[in-house]
Amino acid sequence: MKTHKVSTNWTDRVSFERLEAETSILPRGFFGRHTKQVARELLGKVLVHGRTAGMIVEVEAYLGLNDQASHAYRGPKGRNRVMFGPPGHAYVYFIYGMYECVNAVTEVDGTAGAVLIRALEPLCGIELMHRRRPKARSIEDLASGPGKLTIALGITRRLNRADLTAGEFTVREWRGAPPIQIDVTPRIGIRHAADWPLRFVVRGNPCCSKGPTGGR
DNA sequence: CAATAGATCATCT
DNA sequence: GATGATCTATTGC
Numbered sequence: 281m282k283t284h285k286v287s288t289n290w291t292d293r294v295s296f297e298r299l300e301a302e303t304s305i306l307p308r309g310f311f312g313r314h315t316k317q318v319a320r321e322l323l324g325k326v327l328v329h330g331r332t333a334g335m336i337v338e339v340e341a342y343l344g345l346n347d348q349a350s351h352a353y354r355g356p357k358g359r360n361r362v363m364f365g366p367p368g369h370a371y372v373y374f375i376y377g378m379y380e381c382v383n384a385v386t387e388v389d390g391t392a393g394a395v396l397i398r399a400l401e402p403l404c405g406i407e408l409m410h411r412r413r414p415k416a417r418s419i420e421d422l423a424s425g426p427g428k429l430t431i432a433l434g435i436t437r438r439l440n441r442a443d444l445t446a447g448e449f450t451v452r453e454w455r456g457a458p459p460i461q462i463d464v465t466p467r468i469g470i471r472h473a474a475d476w477p478l479r480f481v482v483r484g485n486p487c488c489s490k491g492p493t494g495g496r
Numbered sequence: 497c498a499a500t501a502g503a504t505c506a507t508c509t
Numbered sequence: 510g511a512t513g514a515t516c517t518a519t520t521g522c
Contacts, residue, residue: 340514342514349514351514354508358506358507358508359506373506373514374505374506375505375515376503376504376505376512376513376515376516377503377505377515378505378515381514381515383514425515425516426514426515427516428516467514468514468515469513469514470513470514471512471513
């Protein structure tokens with residue numbers, strides 16, 4: 281008997297066990313550098329939460345007091361304080377009454393900076409991601425945007441300020457990973473400093489976000 | 497394909 | 510009271 285429906289293959293690209301065995305957690309020193317440099321180098325790394333994980337394929341750099349698009353622009357107060365704190369922690373904020381976005385805090389303690397993780401290529405825990413985002417029609421759609429990936433990985437404000445260098449919420453790198461081809465563009469969805477080239481994507485990766493009008 | 501509206505709330509004016 | 514580091518469904522070509 282033939283089925284009428286073509287179904288996507290939601291199986292993992294790699295087992296969680298192999299991912300753990302073949303990657304190392306990024307140390308705090310990785311994050312405690314200039315935000316732009318950290319952003320570029322986060323491409324190709326792996327964001328892990330619990331038993332779900334994906335390769336980072338799209339990021340944006342948000343600077344400190346000189347970047348009008350950054351939450352840190354008006355100085356340390358309220359939710360943005362974590363951006364001025366020690367590097368290697370998560371900054372998770374709630375936006376548009378519905379979504380959460382996750383950043384990695386950069387720069388040395390006392391200086392503001394963060395990298396917004398905008399898209400992942402799912403690697404493991406894919407069935408769980410699909411259960412969390414049942415509307416996704418393909419693996420490429422599961423985590424192809426800042427609001428999508430937090431849902432897929434189960435990241436909420438509960439993880440704001442979490443230490444990304446230990447525990448079950450980490451950023452990892454493949455040992456001996458090959459270099460990545462990077463495209464640079466303006467950041468998406470902002471009004472101020474809208475032409476600054478601070479968005480970085482893995483060239484040609486199908487999991488990157490589509491942007492407001494479907495293009496890039 | 498492109499454009500637009502609606503959802504829904506923390507934060508700021 | 511308005512805006513926002515978004516996503517989805519719907520409408521229109």
